[in-house]
Amino acid sequence: MKNGSIITIESLIKSFPIGGGEFTALNGISLNFEKGEFSGIVGPSGSGKTTLLNILGSLDSPTKGQTIVLGTASDQMSPRVAAMLRKKHIGFIFQTYNLMPVYTVFENVEFPLLLLKTPAAERKKAVLEALEWVGLTDKIKSKPPQLSGGESQRVAIARAMVKKPDLVLADEPTANLDAENSHHILQTMEKLNKELQTTFVFATHDEKVIGYLRRIIRLEDGKVVSDENIKK
Amino acid sequence: MIAFKLAYKNLIGAGLRTLLIVFVLSLAYVLIIYMNGIYQGWDRQARIETIAWEVAEGQYWQSEYDPYDAMTLTDAHAPVPAALEASASEGKAVPILITQATIYPEGRMMGAMLKGIDTRQKILSIPTNILDPDSEEITAIVGTRLAKSAGLEIGDYLLVRWRDVHGTFDASDVKIAGIFKTAVPAVDQGQVWIPLTTLQKLTGMPGEASLVVVDKSPGEGVTISGWDFKGHDFLFKALEEMIKTKTVGGSVFYLIILALALLAIFDTQVLSIFRRQREIGTYIAMGMTRKQVVGIFTVEGGMHAILAVMLGALYGFPLLLWTTKTGIKMPEGTDDFGMAAAEHMYPYYSLALIIGTIVLVMIATTIVSYMPSRKISKMNPNDAIRGKII
Numbered sequence: 004m005k006n007g008s009i010i011t012i013e014s015l016i017k018s019f020p021i022g023g024g025e026f027t028a029l030n031g032i033s034l035n036f037e038k039g040e041f042s043g044i045v046g047p048s049g050s051g052k053t054t055l056l057n058i059l060g061s062l063d064s065p066t067k068g069q070t071i072v073l074g075t076a077s078d079q080m081s082p083r084v085a086a087m088l089r090k091k092h093i094g095f096i097f098q099t100y101n102l103m104p105v106y107t108v109f110e111n112v113e114f115p116l117l118l119l120k121t122p123a124a125e126r127k128k129a130v131l132e133a134l135e136w137v138g139l140t141d142k143i144k145s146k147p148p149q150l151s152g153g154e155s156q157r158v159a160i161a162r163a164m165v166k167k168p169d170l171v172l173a174d175e176p177t178a179n180l181d182a183e184n185s186h187h188i189l190q191t192m193e194k195l196n197k198e199l200q201t202t203f204v205f206a207t208h209d210e211k212v213i214g215y216l217r218r219i220i221r222l223e224d225g226k227v228v229s230d231e232n233i234k235k
Numbered sequence: 236m237i238a239f240k241l242a243y244k245n246l247i248g249a250g251l252r253t254l255l256i257v258f259v260l261s262l263a264y265v266l267i268i269y270m271n272g273i274y275q276g277w278d279r280q281a282r283i284e285t286i287a288w289e290v291a292e293g294q295y296w297q298s299e300y301d302p303y304d305a306m307t308l309t310d311a312h313a314p315v316p317a318a319l320e321a322s323a324s325e326g327k328a329v330p331i332l333i334t335q336a337t338i339y340p341e342g343r344m345m346g347a348m349l350k351g352i353d354t355r356q357k358i359l360s361i362p363t364n365i366l367d368p369d370s371e372e373i374t375a376i377v378g379t380r381l382a383k384s385a386g387l388e389i390g391d392y393l394l395v396r397w398r399d400v401h402g403t404f405d406a407s408d409v410k411i412a413g414i415f416k417t418a419v420p421a422v423d424q425g426q427v428w429i430p431l432t433t434l435q436k437l438t439g440m441p442g443e444a445s446l447v448v449v450d451k452s453p454g455e456g457v458t459i460s461g462w463d464f465k466g467h468d469f470l471f472k473a474l475e476e477m478i479k480t481k482t483v484g485g486s487v488f489y490l491i492i493l494a495l496a497l498l499a500i501f502d503t504q505v506l507s508i509f510r511r512q513r514e515i516g517t518y519i520a521m522g523m524t525r526k527q528v529v530g531i532f533t534v535e536g537g538m539h540a541i542l543a544v545m546l547g548a549l550y551g552f553p554l555l556l557w558t559t560k561t562g563i564k565m566p567e568g569t570d571d572f573g574m575a576a577a578e579h580m581y582p583y584y585s586l587a588l589i590i591g592t593i594v595l596v597m598i599a600t601t602i603v604s605y606m607p608s609r610k611i612s613k614m615n616p617n618d619a620i621r622g623k624i625i
Contacts, residue, residue, distance in 0.1 A: 090522020099513065105249075114521065
């Protein structure tokens with residue numbers, strides 16, 4: 004692992020059994036992500052973006068090669084260690100928001116802190132702070148079905164950020180949003196990235212998202228075809 | 236603690252579905268407790284009545300005596316042993332002599348048991364003080380069942396025929412001095428009670444008895460030659476068997492209700508896991524292990540049982556309390572089974588019954604909730620997050 008890097012990927016291969024054969028979703032990927040990056044894995048559907056993101060988030064494991072995420076190598080990662088890594092250090096933002104429908108906005112954002120057994124007073128403070136970042140302090144008692152798509156995704160961002168993770172993985176976060184909401188969400192995430200030095204890795208093919216990225220890694224057929232830093 | 240909090244929120248969030256399941260489950264609780272309460276109450280009441288009217292703290296049987304074999308009765312008599320005779324004179328034992336007889340009420344012929352009992356006894360509730368051993372007439376008392384079936388009233392004369400110790404038939408009129416009411420059929424149906432000394436004289440068996448009822452168990456190792464002590468364990472065996480048979484028969488009813496509730500929980504769990512895949516995937520993504528998620532869903536299903544206890548207590552407690560106060564009227568002829576049955580049965584809900592029922596239903600609910608939840612441990616979190624069908 005290089006100095007300052009929080010993710011190192013070496014010769015990563017991921018394949019899935021399909022029918023009698025095998026489908027290789029990621030083929031020999033080697034990458035390095037450093038703290039505070041605002042980067043994206045970009046490519047068409049089926050290029051392997053989500054698969055790579057899932058491996059980075061320890062939701063999946065490589066078939067061959069190795070990943071080192073926040074100092075933990077994939078070959079040492081038991082389900083318990085992986086769960087602990089996600090619980091403490093990784094936040095997820097999904098395309099479909101994945102909020103718990105029976106909980107209020109406050110309770111949804113509070114959930115990661117409950118898992119971390121954070122004391123109640125600290126929890127309340129952190130949840131209100133996170134909701135302030137995304138501008139939803141007036142919706143704390145609302146439930147997800149009462150929110151718009153943009154508001155739901157902002158709750159999801161607050162939920163991912165409330166524990167101040169080292170890494171946030173966002174899979175097509177704007178796919179279900181209109182342009183205005185997409186920009187609002189991305190500006191929020193960009194602001195949090197700068198203020199908290201949280202590393203953001205996106206999987207996307209949305210041009211609006213790409214416009215905000217400071218590093219663009221293009222994937223095609225499971226291979227990295229380009230990796231460029233954008234000066235902003 | 237998180238599991239309970241989440242489970243509670245999800246159950247409340249499910250609204251009407253939860254309410255219906257919880258209601259059916261609470262019915263199962265109340266019915267199990269109610270029906271077992273009836274059997275326990277019956278058992279308890281039958282024991283109390285049988286002790287009061289028939290067996291006291293135990294009986295010494297003459298070694299030939301077998302109440303279930305009428306052929307033994309001819310020989311089932313012997314002089315009352317000195318130790319028991321002494322107890323009897325102190326009022327601590329009651330010798331009873333039994334012989335087969337035939338009674339002729341209104342010209343009809345009926346089989347009966349002629350029983351001689353010490354008229355001074357106070358151990359049994361049979362009103363023997365009505366009997367007069369010194370009267371020139373033979374005085375007798377009978378229970379209401381025999382009085383009804385034979386059409387007898389106080390003051391009536393009843394022709395009774397018996398055989399003496401030599402096998403010679405003899406007959407005489409007895410005067411019905413009293414009719415008593417008891418819940419114990421064994422001291423009533425076909426039983427004619429006369430003074431012990433009178434029966435001993437009529438049968439030519441002076442100082443003899445077939446059994447001796449005592450007010451205190453003799454304890455381990457105390458034996459009397461030619462007489463066998465029968466304690467409560469033995470004397471209530473038939474009653475226990477009867478209650479057990481009735482309990483098993485009655486349990487079918489509430490087991491159906493319980494099965495319906497468990498089936499509803501199982502169904503809800505399967506549906507819930509199918510519908511909430513995204514939520515399951517999100518739990519895992521946020522750092523829960525699969526085991527923890529299985530735990531959440533199991534607790535959620537099991538929590539139906541906790542809510543059902545609360546709901547059941549809400550309407551069941553006053554209802555069950557009311558039945559213990561007013562009792563349940565037993566149908567006519569219930570005592571034809573041969574076991575003591577009063578007109579009103581008072582259910583008895585022991586703490587062990589209530590706790591046992593709660594534990595039983597909770598364990599059953601938890602198992603039923605766990606079974607479908609195991610599927611989560613085989614779920615791919617990536618597919619679950621995207622809500623792909625399992």
